[in-house]
Amino acid sequence: MKRKLxxxxxxxxxxxxxxxxxxxxxxxxxxxxxxxxxxxxxxxYFTDAKQLAIAIDNLFLMICAVLVIxxxxxxxxxxxxxxxxxxxxxxxxxxxxxxxxxxLLYFFIGYGIMYGDGNGYFAMPSVFGPTEVAPAGxxxxxxxxxxxxxMDWSLFxxxxxxxxxxxxxxxxxxxxxxxVAGRMKFAAYLIYTAVLTGFIYPLSGYWTWGEGWxxxxxxxxxxxxxxxxxxxGFAGLAGAIVLGPRIGRFGKDKTPMPGHNLTFASxxxxxxxxxxxxxxPGSVLTFTSIDAIQNTMLVALNTTLAAAAGAVFxxxxxxxxxxxxxxxxxxxxxxxxxxxxTANADIxxxxxxxxxxxxxxxxxxxxxxxxxxxxxxxxxxxWPVHGLCGIWGVIAAGIFGGAPMGAQIAGAIAIPLYAFVTxxxxxxxxxxxGVLRVSEEDEMIGLDLSEHxxxxxxx
Numbered sequence: 001m002k003r004k005l006x007x008x009x010x011x012x013x014x015x016x017x018x019x020x021x022x023x024x025x026x027x028x029x030x031x032x033x034x035x036x037x038x039x040x041x042x043x044x045y046f047t048d049a050k051q052l053a054i055a056i057d058n059l060f061l062m063i064c065a066v067l068v069i070x071x072x073x074x075x076x077x078x079x080x081x082x083x084x085x086x087x088x089x090x091x092x093x094x095x096x097x098x099x100x101x102x103x104l105l106y107f108f109i110g111y112g113i114m115y116g117d118g119n120g121y122f123a124m125p126s127v128f129g130p131t132e133v134a135p136a137g138x139x140x141x142x143x144x145x146x147x148x149x150x151m152d153w154s155l156f157x158x159x160x161x162x163x164x165x166x167x168x169x170x171x172x173x174x175x176x177x178x179x180v181a182g183r184m185k186f187a188a189y190l191i192y193t194a195v196l197t198g199f200i201y202p203l204s205g206y207w208t209w210g211e212g213w214x215x216x217x218x219x220x221x222x223x224x225x226x227x228x229x230x231x232x233g234f235a236g237l238a239g240a241i242v243l244g245p246r247i248g249r250f251g252k253d254k255t256p257m258p259g260h261n262l263t264f265a266s267x268x269x270x271x272x273x274x275x276x277x278x279x280x281p282g283s284v285l286t287f288t289s290i291d292a293i294q295n296t297m298l299v300a301l302n303t304t305l306a307a308a309a310g311a312v313f314x315x316x317x318x319x320x321x322x323x324x325x326x327x328x329x330x331x332x333x334x335x336x337x338x339x340x341x342t343a344n345a346d347i348x349x350x351x352x353x354x355x356x357x358x359x360x361x362x363x364x365x366x367x368x369x370x371x372x373x374x375x376x377x378x379x380x381x382x383w384p385v386h387g388l389c390g391i392w393g394v395i396a397a398g399i400f401g402g403a404p405m406g407a408q409i410a411g412a413i414a415i416p417l418y419a420f421v422t423x424x425x426x427x428x429x430x431x432x433x434g435v436l437r438v439s440e441e442d443e444m445i446g447l448d449l450s451e452h453x454x455x456x457x458x459x
Contacts, residue, residue: 310337
């Protein structure tokens, strides 16, 4: 159709040459070209190749978002496996509500803060957050497409962009579940997860991915070692401190309370590993150029290498210290390697990824031993894995990836401190009004029966 229009308008231009003088020819041709361009835009605003690239980018990002959401299952199984069986329903319920309540609050409030207008330090959401994350419908012009597709450089649907972002918000919230397991009231947990996903996480995200003050400094946290994981890890640390340890956790024999199902725990970690291929490679965000393909594959391999190195060196470290190979330490080592590489997977070499992962594996063992020494009860090691290794990840981006070290240090301090202080205040308020911790009797019975009236495994 374009060709026919061009022939027609060119013919008209030639006729204009005969009918008028040379002075009018240029004007006629210009008008003809503009008409062709306008009609072409109405009829075929993208080439077939461009439409295919847009389709692939959006489909790939949707798949990555689903993988990140699948991580919720990994967290749920891991956390329930390393805790007492009498608290299984409670842990599963918290994971369900982290996702469900978090999605709604991030939609109405959090997304608007994280990607809204502000002064670099604070942003306020518009009414109903992302405001129609979504005008979708029949497109007839390129302008209509671009109005509905948020990112000029990649043409992502605002729908899939929100889906990917909300999966990250839910991940930050659910990290805390394991750190406070076995003694927090369910109502208090709902208050916590609402505040974190609606306000706390989005504001730290605004400082960075929302082009706030840390982004202006050049801070690099590719997929959220600090922005996502350290926020959850330090929020969990605050909760564990204010709550205090589980009854009997630091008795005379100082024996850790064993998990009831390490098969579940192992399966949960492998689910998280699979989900991380949405978390990290998905954060490349565009996949249809040669550079994007290369970067996606680099990120995927670096993620794998760091996870493997973390597991091996966490096992070696704990074996030396405790004289026996500890499965839970190896599992935490995988997660430590994953968190450590999340900030820098796009800018470091394969060998650097191994070094980053192995140091993360050593750090996680040290972090667990430190919490035991100061008698802070973190049943799943949420702070050593997500908090400590999250900080290491952004520092490693400066050491191995060339990110500006001043900005990396600023982000490594500001975001965890912000998450810890705000959550410490919230948990302290909940404790002061008597809604934070269950009674001693309820804790001994187990939260499944005392809080939910259900048992995970029947009578």
